[in-house]
Amino acid sequence: MRFTKDHEWVALDGDVATVGITAYAAEQLGDVVFVEVPEVGKVVKTGDGLAVVESVKAASDVYAPIAGEVVEANGALSDTPETVNHAPEGDGWFAKLKVADKAAVEALMDRDAYEAFLQTL
Amino acid sequence: MRYLPLTPADRAEMLGVVGVSSVDDLFRDVPQTARRDGTVDLPNHLGELEVEQELRALAGRNRAAGDGLFFCGAGAYRHHVPATVDHIIQRSEFLTSYTPYQPEIAQGTLQYLYEFQTQVAALTGMDVANASMYDGSTAAGEAVMMAHRVTKRPKAVLSGGLHPHYAETIKTLAHVAGVDIVRQPAAIDGEAAVVDALDADVACVVVQTPNVFGTATDVAKIAAAAQAAGALLIVVTTEVVSLGLLKSPGEMGADIVVAEGQSIGNGLNFGGPYVGLFAAREKFLRQMPGRLTGETVDADGRRGFVLTLSTREQHIRRDKATSNICTNSGLCALAFTIHMSLLGEAGLRKLAALNHQKARALRAELAAVPGVEVLTPRFFNEFAIRLPADAAEVVETLAGNGVLAGVPYSRLDPAAGLDDVLLVAATEMTPDNDIRFLPRALARVLGAKEQG
Numbered sequence: 267m268r269f270t271k272d273h274e275w276v277a278l279d280g281d282v283a284t285v286g287i288t289a290y291a292a293e294q295l296g297d298v299v300f301v302e303v304p305e306v307g308k309v310v311k312t313g314d315g316l317a318v319v320e321s322v323k324a325a326s327d328v329y330a331p332i333a334g335e336v337v338e339a340n341g342a343l344s345d346t347p348e349t350v351n352h353a354p355e356g357d358g359w360f361a362k363l364k365v366a367d368k369a370a371v372e373a374l375m376d377r378d379a380y381e382a383f384l385q386t387l
Numbered sequence: 388m389r390y391l392p393l394t395p396a397d398r399a400e401m402l403g404v405v406g407v408s409s410v411d412d413l414f415r416d417v418p419q420t421a422r423r424d425g426t427v428d429l430p431n432h433l434g435e436l437e438v439e440q441e442l443r444a445l446a447g448r449n450r451a452a453g454d455g456l457f458f459c460g461a462g463a464y465r466h467h468v469p470a471t472v473d474h475i476i477q478r479s480e481f482l483t484s485y486t487p488y489q490p491e492i493a494q495g496t497l498q499y500l501y502e503f504q505t506q507v508a509a510l511t512g513m514d515v516a517n518a519s520m521y522d523g524s525t526a527a528g529e530a531v532m533m534a535h536r537v538t539k540r541p542k543a544v545l546s547g548g549l550h551p552h553y554a555e556t557i558k559t560l561a562h563v564a565g566v567d568i569v570r571q572p573a574a575i576d577g578e579a580a581v582v583d584a585l586d587a588d589v590a591c592v593v594v595q596t597p598n599v600f601g602t603a604t605d606v607a608k609i610a611a612a613a614q615a616a617g618a619l620l621i622v623v624t625t626e627v628v629s630l631g632l633l634k635s636p637g638e639m640g641a642d643i644v645v646a647e648g649q650s651i652g653n654g655l656n657f658g659g660p661y662v663g664l665f666a667a668r669e670k671f672l673r674q675m676p677g678r679l680t681g682e683t684v685d686a687d688g689r690r691g692f693v694l695t696l697s698t699r700e701q702h703i704r705r706d707k708a709t710s711n712i713c714t715n716s717g718l719c720a721l722a723f724t725i726h727m728s729l730l731g732e733a734g735l736r737k738l739a740a741l742n743h744q745k746a747r748a749l750r751a752e753l754a755a756v757p758g759v760e761v762l763t764p765r766f767f768n769e770f771a772i773r774l775p776a777d778a779a780e781v782v783e784t785l786a787g788n789g790v791l792a793g794v795p796y797s798r799l800d801p802a803a804g805l806d807d808v809l810l811v812a813a814t815e816m817t818p819d820n821d822i823r824f825l826p827r828a829l830a831r832v833l834g835a836k837e838q839g
Contacts, residue, residue, distance in 0.1 A: 300673070300698075318707075325698035327707070 267355070268371055269380035270331045275355055278371050283332060283363045287319065290384055292354035295321040298347045303339035304361050310334065312370070317360045319350065332370050334363030452655055455789035456821045456828075458749070460769040460812025461599065461799060462523070462550050462625040463658060464650045466738075467816055472652050472725045481721055486518075486678065486714040490694040496717070497692035500680040503724040510630050510727075511644040512637020513666035517677035519720040520663030520712060523647025524553045527593065527623050528560030529665065529676040529710055530643045534591030534619040535566045536674050536709065542567045543591050544584040547574030548598025550625055551800035557593070566590065573796075573803040575762045575771060578604040582612040589616065591643075595623040596633070599799065600762065600810065601769040603633055610640025619643060626650055627664065628814075629767040631739025643667045652726030653719050662719035673699060676710030738815060742768035745813035745822065752826040753811065758833055759826075762808065769812035771796065774829075776836050778809040784832050792825060 268276045273291035277284045292298065300320040310316055310330040317328040339361045343349060350358040365371065375383060393401075398410070407413060414422065433441065452465045459465075476482060480495060487493040500518040507516035520526040531543045543566050545554050551573075558568050567588075571580055581592040592613050596604045606622055613620040622636035624646040636644045646664040653661060667675055673696065681695035701708040730738060746768040753772055754761050763770035774781055778795035785792045793811035796803065813822060 302673075320698045325704050325707075 268331075268374035268376060269383075270374055271383065272329055272331070274328060274331045276331050276371050276374060278365070278368060281365055281368065282337060283334065283365050283371055284359045285316065285328075285331060285361050285363060286359040287328060287350065287354055288380070289354045292351050292358070295319065295326065295350075296323045297321055298350040301340075301343040301347050301350060301360065303341065303343060304336045306336050306339060308336045310336070310363070319360075320347075328360060330363070331374065332363065332365050333367065334365040336361050337364045338362040450786075450791070452791070455791065456824060457791045458793045458811045458813065458817070458821075458825060459791050460626070460814075461794035461810050462552065462647060463655055463661075464626055464628070464768070464812065464814055465655055465816050466628065466650050466814050468652060468654055468722070469726065469729055471729060472722050475725050476718055476722050481718065484717065486717055487694060491691075494692060497680050497694070499721055499724050500678070500715070500717075501682060501692050502728070503720045504680060506724060506727045507648075507664045507666055510627065510635065511624075511641075511646065511664065511666040512635030512639075513641070513644050514637075514669035515672055515675070515679070516664065516666035517675055517679050517715070519648070519715040519717075519723075520645075520665050520677055521716055522649075522659065522661040522663045523623065523625055523645060524550070524556035524663075525560065525712075526645035526647075526663030526665045527553045527621070528557045529712070530621045530645045531557050531561045531566060531568075531591060531593065532564045533643060533667075533671065533674050533676060533709070534621060535561070535564055537619060537671055538590040538617065540588050540590035540618070541565065542569060542586075542588045543593060544581050544589055545570045546581050546592070546594045546598070547571040547577045548600060548602060548604075549593055549595045549623060550599040551803075553595070553623060553625075573800060573805060575600045576602045576604075576764050578602070578606065579609055582609055585612060585616040585618060587617070589618045591619040591621050593621045593623060595625065596636070597624070597626060597629055597767045597769065599625075600771040600796075600808075601766040601812075602763050603629070603765045603767055605634070605639060606636065606641065607639045610642075613642075614640070621645065626767060626769065628735070628739050628742055631735040631737075632743060632767065637666070642671065648719070648723045651730075652722035652724070660716060660719055662716040662723055672696065674709055675699065677712050678715050739767075741815045742813070745815065745817050746770065748819070749811065749813045749817070749822045749825070752822055753829070756826045756830050756833070759829070768814055769810060772809050772811060774807050774809055774833065776833060777806050779806070781829070781832055781836075782809065785828055788828060790825065790828050792829065 273288045275286050275288050298321045302318040304316055311333045314330045315327045316330040319326050340359050484496055487496050504516040554570050578594040610620045619642040621643045622641040627646050627648055628650045644666045648662040648664045679696050681693050683691055683693050685691045697703055699709045701711055701713050753759055758775035760773040762773055779797055782792050782795050793809045796805045796808040
């Protein structure tokens with residue numbers, strides 16, 4: 267699993283990357299009440315808006331940590347957005363992207379680097 | 388306290404920061420023709436008594452709707468406003484309050500907005516309604532932009548029966564959002580023609596019932612065609628009293644309903660302020676513009692109200708907000724709510740029936756005038772007639788005799804080539820005597836024209 271400074275995680279399986287927000291991000295947001303996931307087929311560049319997560323405190327954009335095409339979106343979140351709080355780095359994933367540049371994923375922070383980054387906040 | 392204006396040096400510094408050379412540069416987007424050079428020539432100060440006399444003289448030059456015979460409609464209707472409405476809205480808690488920015492402290496305001504929303508949803512036959520928009524036309528503009536967000540398609544098709552001012556407002560608002568507007572040619576009874584323009588790029592079709600010519604349309608087939616093409620159906624109504632008799636747009640399959648709410652509880656007021664109604668299907672809730680009031684319970688289980696889904700709004704979502712409206716037409720919405728509560732369902736039906744009855748009587752009288760042709764096939768309280776003369780000239784002549792005979796269509800859309808079309812309306816306010824008098828006055832003017 268790799269991480270970004272925007273508190274997203276990426277888990278690569280073959281050429282498909284699953285994307286979600288980190289436990290830290292989920293805790294900061296508070297109770298998540300709505301997630302707008304992308305449509306399958308949407309093509310995103312690194313940094314494009316990928317999803318919107320709405321909590322009782324705020325609505326935040328989730329940016330694509332890597333470029334790719336959306337091959338699956340977590341539709342279950344529309345009925346149970348709280349999954350993002352319960353299992354942010356598991357069942358609370360947002361979307362799966364088919365990526366062309368796997369090296370770009372490897373170049374992101376690993377867990378140790380992310381934990382160290384959190385210490386600086 | 389002293390008032391210290393900015394010095395020229397202050398101004399120069401501020402202009403430097405934003406990167407323009409003069410204050411005028413800040414107004415570059417305003418067309419030259421709309422600007423005024425130099426100062427406005429205003430008289431010097433006067434005493435209170437003189438000002439009062441001056442203003443009274445100015446007001447005396449107006450011709451109010453109640454000063455003579457009145458048959459104008461075309462989007463603004465003269466209805467009875469019960470004295471109770473004015474009395475209640477003048478309570479200072481209501482009269483002076485702005486849209487709630489610290490909402491939960493203003494439970495009274497939230498409660499009436501919740502009741503307003505409930506009335507609008509029931510009236511339009513829709514799942515949800517917001518706490519109101521500025522007026523019907525801006526609500527229509529917002530509806531088109533919402534359809535663009537929902538469908539992610541680039542085009543909006545406007546019917547030939549949509550009020551031309553609404554079409555212009557939609558254009559003004561939606562072009563900024565990147566929506567292409569296709570406006571069909573003016574048509575008395577052509578709402579259904581929007582389906583001919585449906586394709587994979589169409590985000591929405593916008594139809595009006597009763598339309599600007601007064602024609603009432605069953606939009607169910609249009610709804611089905613739009614849905615099959617993946618587009619939304621937006622239904623516009625400029626006369627909400629019609630919903631007391633006609634099938635609601637929601638029942639006919641509309642996705643978004645927008646309306647001008649002035650007819651209920653609000654006077655003509657020289658054209659504003661008015662109140663826009665905005666209602667939609669629940670699945671589009673998160674793409675709606677404007678403020679939404681919700682019902683909830685407090686920590687002790689008591690019923691209370693909140694502003695809900697605010698994360699759509701500008702103060703939270705910033706540039707990604709669904710709309711830049713951060714307010715509503717609070718006092719006009721309150722007047723609407725009070726009047727609607729007084730009427731109730733039975734009262735609204737009765738009011739609507741009376742309007743239709745008056746309009747039918749007027750139609751029968753006008754149809755008998757030589758040379759006059761009634762154009763509108765199915766109407767509520769307004770219809771279009773064709774005159775054997777320029778409608779604007781006829782209206783002008785009749786106005787000189789104390790009769791406001793209606794709105795010439797050319798006034799709304801000069802380029803449509805419908806200079807002989809006159810829109811006439813009757814409401815519960817139109818006395819039977821006036822209905823009998825108008826055709827006689829009209830016949831006299833037309834007869835004189837023929838001889839002249």
